[in-house]
Amino acid sequence: MHDVQPLVEAADKLADRFRSLPQSKLLGAVPGYDSRAAAALALARRLAALALAVEGGPEREFPDAGAFAVGDQLAVAGHDLAAALEGLPEGAEVALPEALGGPADASAVLAGAVAAVGETAALCA
Template structure:
């Protein structure tokens, strides 16, 4: 099993910064970065868990919910990767890619 702690910790850190950000910062793009990331992570989790099925799009639930959406999406992906069969090709690479995506989105959000 993969250790997905780094992914969930990075997502929690970004989410905490989103929660602490003033509304003006969220409106200037931080929330949009968080939502785009949450959607990407949710998409990856669904594709890994249900191959061949079109993923459902994560809705825009508003500025003040995006941090929670991010944590849920990251946790779903982490759990999907963690519980994947040991011989699943690319799981470790997918995990490292997801961590990179979180860090890059956080940097773009300017938090």
């Protein structure tokens, strides 16, 4: 079993930050993205795609529900990935598609997700 608490806490903290941002900040550009909301949506889409891959499900479209929903989308995607990873045994390999980096150890997927949340948090500070 994996300790997914760092992912849950990081995703929740960043989601709360996005929920409290004013429109001007949400829509403000950051390096590589048209807006902070777009950066958060890209992260949420990545976390959701990882969760689906861990669960062995088919790829699905992750909708853009607008700048004011991105905090909630980020929280849901982070929790979904945490739930998918939590039950996997130590050393389990996850069959990620090449677009997500190819097959990886579940621990590496978890560490990468926590790092990605941190990178987005720093980018959108």
